[in-house]
Amino acid sequence: MPQTLTLPKMGCGTWAWGNRLLWGYDESMDAQLQAVFNLCVGNGVTLFDTGDSYGTGRLNGRSETLLGQFARDCLAPNRNSICIATKLAPFPWRLTRQAMISACDASARRLGRNVDLVQMHWSTANYAPWQEWPLLDGLADLVDRGWVKGVGLSNYGPKRLQKVYRRFRDRGVPIQTLQVQYSLLSTYPVTELGLKDLCDALGIQLIAYSPLALGMLTGKYSEKQLPRGLRGLLFKQILPGARPLLGCLEAIARSRHKTISQVAINWCIAKGTIPIPGAKTLAQAQQNIGALGWQLDSGEIAELDKAAARVPKTMVQNNFQTR
Known part of the structure; x- marks a missing residue:
């Protein structure tokens, strides 16, 4: 069996790099x-x-290629602690367990190293449940072969998660992580689906992607200053009702000498999740790092919880999120 996978308290989601790459990559x-x-x-x-x-x-998978290059060239003293997680997409043409083994092999070649944590990017239960089981078997095969240190899931709800958990348990393969959209503007996976309690019971670490709600929880946007495109249309619908929550974040940030985004990320950590905020610039990375090394107290968490529960329109849930 592969060695035990150790996860840090906070990660960095390279989805931000991926989006940038998709919309006109610039080698500079x-x-x-x-x-x-x-x-x-x-x-x-x-x-x-x-x-x-x-x-x-x-x-051609440039995000993984860059990440592997950065890991090789990194000179930080703790570079040996780097954990690279990748998500394999259940594309329509991936139909067999061998397809997932081949996909992971391709990811490893782009990275120039083995994948530490391999994850199913989303469940096909909402549209092609028959496709999913062979692909999941392929993920378990990767653990059995020692190609990866652990396996995880993404966008799974409690019913589907328990079915997959039982199948993996019967093979002696633990599910290490579950990744869901989670933030103060997207509490649905925890408050309505109860995924945190279930993950705790099953020994699964919950990873929170989009912990800053696409930037809405940074405090830099308002009804008069919106991002471009579809994101701007979404923000226009949500921001007016989210003003009390942003005000609560701002008050706590001021008292803590932190930023709004740092408080929002720290809230995710306080909830027992590993947030993976994206970062494309040093300023963004420094902001994210500032969420570490301190803790919100129980009173502040309760205030944020109440403010979040009162927001009338929250983030749109991922279409692939299952129940």
Whole structure:
């Protein structure tokens, strides 16, 4: 059996790099992203999450390629603690367990190293449940072969999670992690689906992606200053009702001498999750790192919980999230 997978308290989601790569990759970003990576590792952020569908098409999995390069070139003293997680997409043409083994092998070649944590990117239960079981068997095969240190899932709800857990348990393969969209504007997986309690009972670590709600919880946007495109339309619908929550975040941030985003990320940590905020610049990485090394108290957490529960319109849930 492979060695036990050890996860840090906070990670860095390279989905941000993936989106940037998909929408016009510029090689001049490489040096900046390497600096971001080095800064994160040097400050104890050693979990990096990506996916084989990030930077696809003509870019040929560029996100994984860059991440592997950054890990090799990193000179931080704790570089040996780097944990690289990737998510394998259940594309329509992936139908067999061998397809997932081949996909992981391709990811490892792009990374230039073995994958530490391999994850199913999403469940096909909502549209093609028959496709999913062979692919999951392929993930378990990777653990049996010693190719990866652990296996995880992404966007699974409690009913589907328990079915997969039993199948893996029967093979003696533990599910290490479950990744879901979770933030003060997306509490649904925990408050309504009860995933945190279930994960705790099953010994699964919950990973929170999009902990800053696509940037809405940074405090930099308002109804008069919106991001472009579809994100701007979404923000326009949510921000008016989220004002009391942002005000609560701002008050706590001021009293703590922190930023709004640092308080929002720290809240995710306080809830027992590993948040994976994206970072493309040194300033963003430094902001994220500032969420570490301190803790919100129970009163502050309760205030944020109440403010979040009163937001009338929250983040749209991932279409692939199962129940």
